[in-house]
Amino acid sequence: xxxxxxxxxxxxxLLWVASAxxxxxxxxMISGSLKSSEELARNPYGLVPESWSWNNYLxxxxxxxxxxxxxxxxxxxxxxxxxTTLSCALVAYGLSRVPWRGRGLAFGLVVATMLxxxxxxxxxxxxxxxxxxxxxxxxxxxxxxxxxxxxxxxxLRQFFMTIPEQLLEAGRIDGLSHWGLFWNIxxxxxxxALATVGLFQFVQTWNDFGGPLLYLNDPQKFPLAYGLERFVxxxxxxxxLLLAAAVLFTLPVIILFFLAQKTFIQGISTTGIKG
Amino acid sequence: xxxxxxxCSPWMIGFLxxxxxxxxxxxxxxxxxxxLINRPRWVGLDNYLRLVSEIGTDQGFGLAxxxxxxxxxxxxxxxxxxxxxxxxxxxAKVRGQSVYRTLVFLPxxxxxxxxxxxxxxxxxxxxxxxxxxxxWIGMDSxxxxxxxxxxxxxxxxxVLSGWISGEPLRLFGSKDALVLMTxxxxxxxxxxxxxxxSDIPNALYEAAEMDGASSIRKFWxxxxxxxxxxxxxxxxxxxxxxxxxxxxxYVLSEGTGQPGGSLMMLSLQLFLSAFNDFEMGxxxxxxxxxxxxxxxxxxxxxxxxxxxxxxxxxx
Numbered sequence: 230x231x232x233x234x235x236x237x238x239x240x241x242x243l244l245w246v247a248s249a250x251x252x253x254x255x256x257x258m259i260s261g262s263l264k265s266s267e268e269l270a271r272n273p274y275g276l277v278p279e280s281w282s283w284n285n286y287l288x289x290x291x292x293x294x295x296x297x298x299x300x301x302x303x304x305x306x307x308x309x310x311x312x313t314t315l316s317c318a319l320v321a322y323g324l325s326r327v328p329w330r331g332r333g334l335a336f337g338l339v340v341a342t343m344l345x346x347x348x349x350x351x352x353x354x355x356x357x358x359x360x361x362x363x364x365x366x367x368x369x370x371x372x373x374x375x376x377x378x379x380x381x382x383x384x385l386r387q388f389f390m391t392i393p394e395q396l397l398e399a400g401r402i403d404g405l406s407h408w409g410l411f412w413n414i415x416x417x418x419x420x421x422a423l424a425t426v427g428l429f430q431f432v433q434t435w436n437d438f439g440g441p442l443l444y445l446n447d448p449q450k451f452p453l454a455y456g457l458e459r460f461v462x463x464x465x466x467x468x469x470l471l472l473a474a475a476v477l478f479t480l481p482v483i484i485l486f487f488l489a490q491k492t493f494i495q496g497i498s499t500t501g502i503k504g
Numbered sequence: 505x506x507x508x509x510x511x512c513s514p515w516m517i518g519f520l521x522x523x524x525x526x527x528x529x530x531x532x533x534x535x536x537x538x539x540l541i542n543r544p545r546w547v548g549l550d551n552y553l554r555l556v557s558e559i560g561t562d563q564g565f566g567l568a569x570x571x572x573x574x575x576x577x578x579x580x581x582x583x584x585x586x587x588x589x590x591x592x593x594x595x596a597k598v599r600g601q602s603v604y605r606t607l608v609f610l611p612x613x614x615x616x617x618x619x620x621x622x623x624x625x626x627x628x629x630x631x632x633x634x635x636x637x638x639x640w641i642g643m644d645s646x647x648x649x650x651x652x653x654x655x656x657x658x659x660x661x662x663v664l665s666g667w668i669s670g671e672p673l674r675l676f677g678s679k680d681a682l683v684l685m686t687x688x689x690x691x692x693x694x695x696x697x698x699x700x701x702s703d704i705p706n707a708l709y710e711a712a713e714m715d716g717a718s719s720i721r722k723f724w725x726x727x728x729x730x731x732x733x734x735x736x737x738x739x740x741x742x743x744x745x746x747x748x749x750x751x752x753x754y755v756l757s758e759g760t761g762q763p764g765g766s767l768m769m770l771s772l773q774l775f776l777s778a779f780n781d782f783e784m785g786x787x788x789x790x791x792x793x794x795x796x797x798x799x800x801x802x803x804x805x806x807x808x809x810x811x812x813x814x815x816x817x818x819x
Contacts (some may be wrong), residue, residue, distance in 0.1 A: 237598060240593060240596045240598060241598055243593055244593055244594070244596070244600075244604045245604075246599065247593065247604070247608060248603070248604045248607035248608055251607055251608045251609065251610070251611055251688065251691075252607040252611075253633070254611070254622060254623075254624075254626055254633070254688065255614070257626075257631075257633055259621045261625070270631075272698075273631055273633070274633055274636060274759055288678075316515070318515040319511050319512075319514060320511060320512050320514055320515040323507075323509075323511025323512035324511075324512060325747055327507050327508040327511055328508070329787060331507030332508060335512060335515075338519065339515065339810050340683075342519070342523055344744070344796060345523070345749065345795075346744060346748055346791075346794065346795060347748065348748070348770075348771065348790075348791035348795065349526065349529070349530045349788075349791045349792065349795055350522060350523060350526035350792075351554065351775075351791070352526075352529075352530060352533065352778055352784050352787060352788055353525065353526030353527075353529040353530050353533075354522060354526055355778075355779075356540070357521065357525070357531070362741050368731065373518065373522060375514060376514050376515065376517055376518025376521070376732050377514050377515035377518050378523060382515060390568075391755070407511070411511075425727055432613075434616065436615040436616060436617070438616065438617050438648075438754070438755075439750055439751060439753040442754070443779070454615060454617045457617050457618070457621070458617055458739070458754070458755050461621055461624070461755065461758065463757050464642070468625055471625070472621070472622070472625065474621075475617075475618040475621040475622055478615060478617070478618050479614055479615060479618045480590060482613055482614070482615060483613065483614075485515070486610075486613050488697060489604070489667075491582070493613070494609075497692050497695045497696065498695050498696050498698070498699035502747050
C-alpha cells in the first residue's frame with residue numbers, strides 16, 4: 230500500500246527492527262540450548278555458542294521419560310486427527326449436501342458453540358468422562374473428537390459448498406447413495422481441506438496442556454506438553470536442559486509450519502483460529 | 505431428512521453430551537454444594553452471594569477478576585494496535601517481504617508450554633534478555649515475574665516519586681510480563697489483518713494519491729476504515745481469548761498464581777477451586793458469572809461497533 234520510493238528506506242528499517250525483535254527470543258532459545266550450563270551462566274545471550282553442546286539434547290531426553298511421553302503424544306495426535314477429520318467431514322456433508330428440515334438451525338447451533346468459553350462445560354465434562362470410566366485414559370481426550378469440532382465442521386462445510394452440483398448429480402445418475410457420493414466424490418475432491426483440518430488438529434493436540442492436566446494423573450500416560458511442564462519445576466536450575474527440551478518439543482511444529490506454510494496462513498485468515 | 509440426521513449424528517450426540525447437558529448440570533451445580541464424592545446438596549444462591557461478596561476484595565474471585573480485567577484491558581488493545589501497525593508495515597512491497605512476515609508470524613506457532621519456558625528465562629530479573637535490552641536503552645532492570653505489583657496501579661505513583669529521588673524505577677510486574685509475552689504471539693492476528701489489507705481495492709489508494717494524500721493520511725482514512733470489520737472481529741476474539749488464558753499462567757506460576765496471587769487469572773482460579781479445593785458448586789457459579797460478563801462485554805462491543813465499524817456495501 231505504501232508505494233513512494235523515498236519511503237522505502239525507513240519502511241525497510243522498521244521491518245528489520247520489528248522482525249529482529251520478534252525473532253530474537255527464538256534465536257537465543259536455540260543458541261542457549263546449545264551452550265554448556267557454565268557458558269549459559271557466563272554469557273547467556275551471545276548468539277553463537279563457543280562450544281556446541283549437542284549433548285544437552287541427549288541429556289534433556291534422558292532426564293525425563295521421553296519415549297513414554299512421545300508415544301503418548303503420538304497416540305493422542307493420531308487418535309484426535311482421525312476422530313476430527315472423520316466426524317467433521319460426515320457432519321459437514323450432512324450440513325451442506327443433504328437437504329433436510331432443520332439444517333439451517335443445526336448449522337446456526339454449530340456456529341454458536343464456537344463462541345462458548347470452555348469454563349462452563351469443563352466440570353460437567355470431567356464428571357461425564359469419569360462416570361464412563363475414562364479418567365486417566367488417553368481416550369478421555371480422543372473420544373470427544375469423534376463427536377465433531379465446530380470450527381472444523383464450519384471450515385469443511387464451506388469447502389463442500391464449492392463442489393459443483395453437476396458432479397454429485399452425475400454420481401446420483403450412476404446410482405450412488407449419499408453414502409456413496411460422500412466417499413467416492415466429496416472426500417477425494419476435498420483432500421486439501423481435509424489436510425488443513427488434520428494439520429490444525431495435529432498441532433492443537435500436540436500443544437494441548439489443559440486436557441492432559443484435567444484428565445491424566447499417571448505419569449505413564451503423560452504426553453510431552455504436560456511432561457515438559459512437570460520438568461520445569463524439577464529442573465528450574467538447569468536452564469540449558471530446559472531450553473533444549475523446549476526446542477525439541479517445538480521443532481516438529483516449526484517443521485510442519487514450514488512444510489505447509491500456505492495451509493497454515495490460509496486456515497488462520499479464513500477462520501481466525503490459532504493452530 | 506433421515507439421511508441428513510444420520511450424517512450429522514456425531515455432532516448431535518456431541519452437542520447433547522458436551523454442551524446441552526453440561527450447561528444444565530453446571531447451572532444446577534452452581535446452586536449446590538458439590539465435592540464430586542457426595543451428592544450435590546442444594547444451597548440456593550449461596551455460591552453466587554459468596555462470589556459477589558469477594559468482588560472488590562483482594563482475595564478469591566475478586567483478586568482473579570481484577571487480575572483478568574487488568575490483563576485483558578492491556579493485552580487486547582495492545583494486540584490490536586501492534587497487530588494493525590505490523591500488518592501495514594508487512595504489506596509494503598519490499599524485497600524480503602515474505603521473510604519479514606515469517607519472522608513476525610513464527611512466535612505465534614510456538615507451543616504455549618515451550619514459549620512459557622522460554623519467557624521464564626528471558627524475564628529473569630538478574631540476567632534475562634529483556635532486562636538486558638532495557639539496560640541498552642538506559643532503563644533500570646525490572647522484577648517481572650518476581651513482582652506482584654503491576655505498572656498501571658496506584659502504587660506506581662510512589663515508585664515514580666521514589667525514582668525522582670534517585671531510586672531505581674521498577675515498574676513492571678508479573679502481569680505486565682504476561683502482556684509482553686502475549687503481544688509477542690500477535691502473529692496470527694497479523695495474518696488476519698494482512699489478508700484483509702490485500703482485499704482493499706488499490707483504486708482507493710490511487711485516488712487518494714491523486715489528491716496528494718500522505719502515507720499517514722492514507723493509513724488513517726483508507727486502511728483503518730477498511731480494516732474496521734476485521735479489527736472488530738479480532739477485538740471480540742482477543743477478549744474471549746484473554747479471559748480464557750490458562751496454560752501460560754499455569755506454566756509461568758507453576759499452577760500457583762504466584763507471586764502474591766498476581767497471576768491468579770479467572771481460569772486458573774476456577775480450575776483450582778474445582779480440582780484442588782473440590783468446590784464444584786462455587787467453581788460452576790464462577791463460570792456462569794464469567795460467561796455472563798463475557799456476553800455483556802461482547803454485546804457492548806457489538807453495540808458500539810455501529811459507530812466505528814465500516815462495512816463495505818457489496819458491489
